[in-house]
Amino acid sequence: MPFPRKLSFETTRFPDGFIAEGLCKPRKRIKSPDGEMVGPIAGGLFACLDDPEAVDARRMRLQPGRAKRFNGLRVRSQRSQVPTLGADGACLSYPGVHLKKGERLVFGWHFMSWSELPWNDFAVFEAIADDSSGYGLAPHVLCDLAELVERSHPRYASGWCVTQWELLHDFSGTLAWTVANGQEVTDPAMIECEPEAYANPAALLLDDIRVYR
Numbered sequence: 001m002p003f004p005r006k007l008s009f010e011t012t013r014f015p016d017g018f019i020a021e022g023l024c025k026p027r028k029r030i031k032s033p034d035g036e037m038v039g040p041i042a043g044g045l046f047a048c049l050d051d052p053e054a055v056d057a058r059r060m061r062l063q064p065g066r067a068k069r070f071n072g073l074r075v076r077s078q079r080s081q082v083p084t085l086g087a088d089g090a091c092l093s094y095p096g097v098h099l100k101k102g103e104r105l106v107f108g109w110h111f112m113s114w115s116e117l118p119w120n121d122f123a124v125f126e127a128i129a130d131d132s133s134g135y136g137l138a139p140h141v142l143c144d145l146a147e148l149v150e151r152s153h154p155r156y157a158s159g160w161c162v163t164q165w166e167l168l169h170d171f172s173g174t175l176a177w178t179v180a181n182g183q184e185v186t187d188p189a190m191i192e193c194e195p196e197a198y199a200n201p202a203a204l205l206l207d208d209i210r211v212y213r
Helices: 145-150
Strands: 019-021 024-027 046-049 074-076 083-099 104-112 122-129 137-144 161-166 171-184 203-212
Touching: 019 024, 024 083, 046 083, 046 171, 074 137, 083 122, 083 203, 104 122, 104 137, 104 171, 122 161, 137 145, 137 161, 171 203
Parallel strands: none
Antiparallel strands: 019 083, 024 046, 046 203, 074 083, 083 171, 104 161, 104 203, 122 137, 122 171
């Protein structure tokens, strides 16, 4: 199935081609950490990766087994420079994508976190080539909790942002958006997060995905 040139979320089911791992669903609105209600930027709904409302009074997950677990996912935000190890969260991917050199993939996103440092929640975008020697994009940190704290964002919500990926070569593979609870890496030998990291789910909102020639 070819990847659409313009894609927004119009029904309570994801468009054909998407694969959801963890608690992902289209939504009309969500309350951000600052108490504001957030809606879509295009169409009637947006994709919400993970569910920050599916928690108990301690903000522990009600159904921890439904979250996607990450093994060895390490990231470092270009802005915050905080090395972080992923714990659990959600991922929305689209395999079988073919894009040409010179095209631009553009999408809107909004990152929210209800955690406190050092539990460094983060959101990433990556393009995974079908061929291990092919052209792609390594996990690119869209935003993390450490960056929101550094920028003094109110109650840790980025607001709607736009990211653009301009292709330098042809690409065939999978596009993936991920949101995760994370823990700051204080020891280079760390390979797994502490149990306390498996709580306080963050959220990544995704909307208005476009491909420009």
